[in-house]
Amino acid sequence: RRRPRTLLPGRLPTAWSHQGMHPRSIKIEGDITLGGLFPVHAKGPAGVPCGEIKKEKGIHRLEAMLYALDQINSDPDLLPNITLGARILDTCSRDTYALEQSLTFVQALIQKDTSDIRCSNGEPPIIRKPERVVGVIGASGSSVSIMVANVLRLFEIPQISYASTSPELSDNNRYDFFSRVVPPDSYQAQAMVDIVKAMGWNYVSTLASEGNYGESGVDAFIQISREAGGLCVAQSLKIPRDPKPGEFDKIIKRLMETSNARGVIIFASEDDIKRVLEAAKRANLTGQFLFVGSDSWGAKITPILDQEDMAEGAVTILPKRASIEGFDQYFTSRSLENNRRNIWFAEFWEDDFRCKLTRPGIKIDSEKKKCTGNERVSRDSTYEQEGKVQFVIDAVYAMAHALHNMHQDLCPGSTGVCDKMDPVEGRLLLSYIRSVNFNGSAGTGVLFNENGDAPGRYDIFQYQVTNITNPGYKVIGQWTNNLRLNLEEMQWSGGNKQVPDSVCSFPCNPGERKKMVKGVPCCWHCELCDGYHYQLDEFNCELCPFNMRPTPNRTGCRPTPIIKLEWHSPWAIIPVFLAILGILATSSVVLTFVRFNDTPIVRASGRELSYVLLTGIFLIYLITFLMIAEPGAVVCAFRRLLLGLGMSITYSAMLTKTNRIYRIFEQGKKSVTPPRFISPTSQLAITFTLISVQVVGVFVWFGVVPPHTIIDYEELRPPNPELARGILKCDMSDLSLICCLSYSIVLMVTCTVYAVKSRGVPETFNEAKPIGFTMYTTCIIWLAFVPIFFGTAQSTEKMYIQTTTLTVSMSLSAYVSLGMLYIPKVYVIIFHPEQNVQKRKRSFKAVAQAAHSGSRVICGPLFAHILIIKTSFIIHFRFVAIHHMI
DSSP states (O other): OOOOOOOOGGGSOOOGGGGGSOOOEEEEOOSEEEEEEEOOEEEOSTTOSEEEEOIIIIIIHHHHHHHHHHHHHTOTTSSTTOOEEEEEEEOTTOHHHHHHHHGGGGGGGSOOOOTTOOOTTSSOOOOOOOOOEEEEEOOSSHHHHHHHHHHHGGGTOOEEESSOOOGGGGOTTTSTTEEESSOOHHHHHHHHHHHHHHTTOOEEEEEEESSHHHHHHHHHHHHHHHHHOSOEEEEEEEEOSSOOTTHHHHHHHHHGGGTTOOEEEEEOOHHHHHHHHHHHHHTTOTTTOEEEEOTTTTTOSGGGTTOHHHHTTOEEEEEOOOOOHHHHHHHHTOOTTTOTTOTTHHHHHHHHHTEEOOBTTBOOOTTSEEOOSOOOTTTSSOOOOOTTHHHHHHHHHHHHHHHHHHHHHHSTTOSSOOGGGSSOOHHHHHHHHHHOEEEOTTSSEEEOOTTSOOOOOEEEEEEEOTTOSSOEEEEEEEESSSEEEOGGGOOOGGGOOSOOOOOSSOOOOTTEEEEEETTEEEEEEEEEOOTTEEEOSSSOEEEOOTTEEEOTTSSSEEEOOEEOOOTTSHHHHHHHHHHHHHHHHHHHHHHHHHHTTTSHHHHHTOHHHHHHHHHHHHHHHHHHHHHHSOOOHHHHHHHHHHHHHHHHHHHHHHHHHHHHHHHHHHHHHHOSSOOSSOSHHHHHHHHHHHHHHHHHHHHHHHHHSOOOEEEEEEEEOOSSGGGOEEEEEESOOHHHHHHHHHHHHHHHHHHHHHHHHTTTSOTTSTTHHHHHHHHHHHHHHHHHHHHHHHHTTTSTTHHHHHHHHHHHHHHHHHHHHHHHHTHHHHHHHHHOGGGOSOOHHHHHHHHHHHHHHHTOOOOOHHHHHHHHHHHHHHHHHHHHHHHHHO
């Protein structure tokens, strides 16, 4: 059975008069003694170690340890028949003072040399051995725990902290005997990184109070954010330990230098947080900064008191905790009479009820009332359980469970502490501490990893003011190795539900790539993927394939539309109209000539060559339809064949005619013997020989490059890809087209030369002059064609302009040939048949005049008379000869 828990009067302070001088420790007897370190008092002013009492962080936490010891000692299943005692010290929130106090815990382990000490009777002295502390609960501040841990590890005394969160204490090589039931700030920093990224921020500033807590927390945040990537710290500022006047205004001014970094990660003390908010308010920056506060801010009202508008929207984090109902009942029942074991409780009583206890020789301040002792916590004062009470209780229970497991292994079946646990070996106890796993006071598991750290469990709060019934902190998520954040429950300045931006550069629009700013991975400039480029990924643009163009938002490529000259296009209507009109006119001429085939005008025009020439004109008109028709292998073949064939037939026939006339009249000047190859058969043979050159060339081209269609994506590829088109056309480049027409042009030029040479032939003889005018006009048309055709090579309408120009030019040249050579004849045949008769006499007169004028020379009257007589005979005989040749 468990021993009774009565407290002997001799073991407790008998009077509260000792409270004037700060007592050093609380001593509670037990079979196994635990140490306790609590910040019962704040730091004192210069030269004084301790200041005013700390009700929540000091007294609440200290009473939580006493409450836990009572619960454990009354539990028959945990450490049965073993009583836990305690030696509890005040650290006064100062690391150096705490180090001095903690030496109390190691006194029993320091070997003292008593060999030279003797009693008066000569016997060796009996020296009372100091109590041995097997483990320490505490401390609170990280700087205090670090200082104490360096001493305790030398004597292998395990330590479990209930509030120290510095990541530095996770170093198991330096602080191997340190454990904690609160998660380290590295977990808190990871949770804060996850929160920032969940809100879509990538550019934040950090603000830390100078010291281990603030600086370690920010360092952990920066390190984790670098490892995670996608998050940049614009500025990392520190708040000095003793800030000078105006220091916080300077901090706010510096934060505004990177105003895009609206998110501010703050690891700072309550007082520093409050002064930061005050400085932001003085600068009239309400709503500018979006604070993400660490557990030092948590869900406390003190830092934001009278600064609610500046703190609106602040997201804070706090280790997951619960209010321990049993402790509330315990603490509110404490009084001066039933809590004499807490030697600092009277001081708490005075501060909590704002009264004064009587002490011998000390007068009561007239401004303060006298304490009656009947006051009650929570009834006569405000009370709210301090946030770390749960963790103090869990720390004591963790030590108790470790001792319990150790006792079961080392002392099976024994009652009380056996020899194997006297003394308790510190390193073995540490291994049991690291192995505990039980449900804590809040129902959550208590366990430690290999570094002595507890799992990270956090509640995430947001301070909300607008549009809620009770302004204050609202739980918006949790973090337990992974973040669960309810963004829809978040609310910002003015009741806005949209998460504000805190980014260096806003996301680029679709079709824009990021051009990174050197040295700042979260900052970039957006560059449009211009021309025919599309956005390949976040940082690169790439050229679309030749047969594609970018989509309107430039995030991909799409096929380039394929076009061809349509029949209903304005560019096709005019050429087709001219061609149809020409075909009708040509057909009419042919029909007229066939109908009046044996009349003098038809016979005089050279019937055989006329029909050949009209065939060529007909083919020239026909090519218009092939140039506009949808390209295909057959169409392309006929384009190649007829494009130059019609013109070569036409100008081969004209060249044969002009050459024949020229040779006849040149021969007539020399003799009456007719020139060779002037018969109709010979003329046809010459004409078809000239035509065959064109035909052979085309068929050779067929053999080398068979006709086929292509889609030309380069011809219509302007700077604006929306206007890009693929053109379905035959495999005929501009050069091959000109080559196809080049032979006809040679025939045309040659014919023109002969026309010039035959310009002296009398107008009443044959067709020399009409052919001449035809060739002059045709040359003008084709001279105009060349600059238009090649001058539009860079135009977006190239295909339409060039096709129209070519077909119209060919139709016009055909019209000129038809109009000058045959329309007058048709007109005479149809409307003036009386002129369709032989004109030999008129021709003779013309030949005589031509010969006479061509032979005129300057001579004397006698020679002139003789020459006239001679010439008359010559002309008579030559005319007879020429008339028969023609």
